[in-house]
Amino acid sequence: MGTAPHAVVWVVVEYPGAWPANGFDGLGLEPGVKGGIYRAAQAARARVLLVRRHGRRARAAPDRRWGVLRFEGSGAHRQQWGTWSRDEDLAGIVEALGTPGEVGHPPVVLVCAHGRHDACCARRGRPVAHALSESWPDLVWECTHVGGDRFAANVVVAPDGVYYGALDQGSSVTAVEEHLADRIHAEHLRGYTDLFPPQQAAVTAVLDRFGPAGRHDYAVTGTVRDGDRWKIRISGRPPGPGSLTVEVRAHRTAPTQLTCRGTARSSAVVYEVTSIRGE
Known part of the structure; x- marks a missing residue:
C-alpha cells in the first residue's frame, strides 16, 4: 500500500x-x-x-x-x-x-x-x-x-x-x-492516485479495518508530518466512521530485487500504519 x-x-x-x-x-x-x-x-x-x-x-x-x-x-x-x-x-x-x-x-x-x-x-x-x-x-x-x-x-x-x-x-x-459496484477493498489496493503515499496507506488501512467502501466515501482532510511519521485525518460518510486520525510511519526495506528485469538490489520505502483512532 x-x-x-x-x-x-x-x-x-x-x-x-x-x-x-x-x-x-x-x-x-x-x-x-x-x-x-x-x-x-x-x-x-x-x-x-x-x-x-x-x-x-x-x-x-x-x-x-x-x-x-x-x-x-x-x-x-x-x-x-x-x-x-x-x-x-x-x-x-x-x-x-x-x-x-x-x-x-x-x-x-x-x-x-x-x-x-x-x-x-x-x-x-x-x-x-x-x-x-x-x-x-x-x-x-x-x-x-x-x-x-x-x-x-x-x-x-x-x-x-x-x-x-x-x-x-x-x-x-x-x-x-x-x-x-463501488466497493473498494483493501486487499490488492496500492492506493488512490490523487493522494500521496502516506495518505494512500492511511485510507487503505481504514478500508482494511472497517470494510470496503466507495471511491469517494473517505476524504483526507488534514496531514501533519514529523520526520518519518504522519498524522492523517480522514472523514467518512455514513454508515462508515465519521472522523479518524491515522498514524503512519515510513521505513526502508533491506535491499532486494524490485523488478524482474532489474539485476541490482535496491531498498524500497514501506508505509506502516501504527494506529487508527476515532474522534
Whole structure:
C-alpha cells in the first residue's frame, strides 16, 4: 500500500503494434505533434500511456482511439475520446487536455502488460487482461508501464485513479467486479492516485479495518508530518466512521530485487500504519 504514482489526468493512445521499452516516448511520431502532446501533458500533469485491446481485438481494430481521462474529487469524472489514423490526428489530444471533457462514460480498466519494460508485466499481466476482457471487453485495455512492477500484475482503473497490484486472473475479476459496484477493498489496493503515499496507506488501512467502501466515501482532510511519521485525518460518510486520525510511519526495506528485469538490489520505502483512532 502507498505505491500508486500521483496522477489525476490520463492520456491513452491506442497502438496495437510492438511497444517501445519507454512507451510513448519511443514512438516515431511527427515531432511537432509529439512535442505538442508533451507540452500539454506536462502542463496538465497528465500521464501518457499506450494501450491496446487484448488478443485478436488488438490486431483487428479498424480505428485507433485516443482518450483523455480526468479525475475530479467530486466524483464527476470526465473523459474525451477521438480516433486517429495519421500522426496529425493526435493533435486532438492537446485540445482535449485544455477542456473539461464529458461525464457519464464508464471507467477504463488498464492492465500493465509492457513486456519490453519488464518481462513480469507481460507474463503476469496478459493472463489478467484476458480474464478481465472476457467479462468487460469494452472497458479493458492492456497498457504500457504504470509504475511499481514488484513482479506485477498491476491494474489501474481510470479516471477513478485506483491502483491494484499483485493480481492474478481470479483476484483481478473479483477486484474489478467489486470496484465497478463501488466497493473498494483493501486487499490488492496500492492506493488512490490523487493522494500521496502516506495518505494512500492511511485510507487503505481504514478500508482494511472497517470494510470496503466507495471511491469517494473517505476524504483526507488534514496531514501533519514529523520526520518519518504522519498524522492523517480522514472523514467518512455514513454508515462508515465519521472522523479518524491515522498514524503512519515510513521505513526502508533491506535491499532486494524490485523488478524482474532489474539485476541490482535496491531498498524500497514501506508505509506502516501504527494506529487508527476515532474522534
